[in-house]
Amino acid sequence: MKIAILSDIHGNDFALKAVLKDIKKCKVEQLFILGDIVGYYYNPHKVLDLLSDWKCEMIRGNHENILKSLLNSDLDFTTVHNLYGSGHKRALEILSEQQLNLLLKLPDKKSLEINESKFLLCHGSPWSPDFYIYPDTKKDILEKCIDSIHDFILIGHSHYQFAVNIGKQILINVGSVGQSRQKGGVANWALVNTVNNSFELKSTRYNTTELEKEISQNDPGNNYLLEILKR
Numbered sequence: 001m002k003i004a005i006l007s008d009i010h011g012n013d014f015a016l017k018a019v020l021k022d023i024k025k026c027k028v029e030q031l032f033i034l035g036d037i038v039g040y041y042y043n044p045h046k047v048l049d050l051l052s053d054w055k056c057e058m059i060r061g062n063h064e065n066i067l068k069s070l071l072n073s074d075l076d077f078t079t080v081h082n083l084y085g086s087g088h089k090r091a092l093e094i095l096s097e098q099q100l101n102l103l104l105k106l107p108d109k110k111s112l113e114i115n116e117s118k119f120l121l122c123h124g125s126p127w128s129p130d131f132y133i134y135p136d137t138k139k140d141i142l143e144k145c146i147d148s149i150h151d152f153i154l155i156g157h158s159h160y161q162f163a164v165n166i167g168k169q170i171l172i173n174v175g176s177v178g179q180s181r182q183k184g185g186v187a188n189w190a191l192v193n194t195v196n197n198s199f200e201l202k203s204t205r206y207n208t209t210e211l212e213k214e215i216s217q218n219d220p221g222n223n224y225l226l227e228i229l230k231r
Helices: 013-025 044-051 062-071 077-084 087-094 097-104 139-144 209-218 223-230
Strands: 002-006 030-033 056-058 110-114 117-121 152-155 161-166 169-174 186-193 198-205
Touching (some): 002 013, 002 169, 013 186, 044 097, 139 161, 161 186, 161 198
Antiparallel strands (some): 002 186, 110 117, 186 198
């Protein structure tokens, strides 16, 4: 079975549409979504609509936790807006009650076995959705991610795509679909084939023009949201 692994879509339906076109060409049968459907950008409802056409296994990320904290008044909107823009406020305005409940009830991580391939789905790391793991993370931290049970340990969160073999296990950071911090206008994801336990790191280009217009309308003073698309 071919499985596509996506993370950190962040309300960017433009990037997701382009990725799903490539995924169809690869004859993928299932998607793993590693969290952060919301945050930064503005169309998480469209993201969920697009994903509803696929067989998906999903977990939540730190930005879904931020959404929950906003609902519970554990965080204030000004603090979140200053850090990330208006994507969370937009999510609470636009998501249906059913969509919101779906996101908030997702698990932090998930263990799956498909065709004798064993996967651990995480957001930041196996021990915390908020822990960042980068390509230059120290070896002892990378080794801490590995266990004796799973063939693939899948993470996102840092928005940097890489993979490393540690013994017989493979740690894959699939990067970000919605906001790559390596190159603007590129959505990163990964493809796993359970027939032979092979994998590929994938990149899909997409046009950022319409998203840039949405940023100018929703967050006119936030230069970062525009600049990150132009790296």
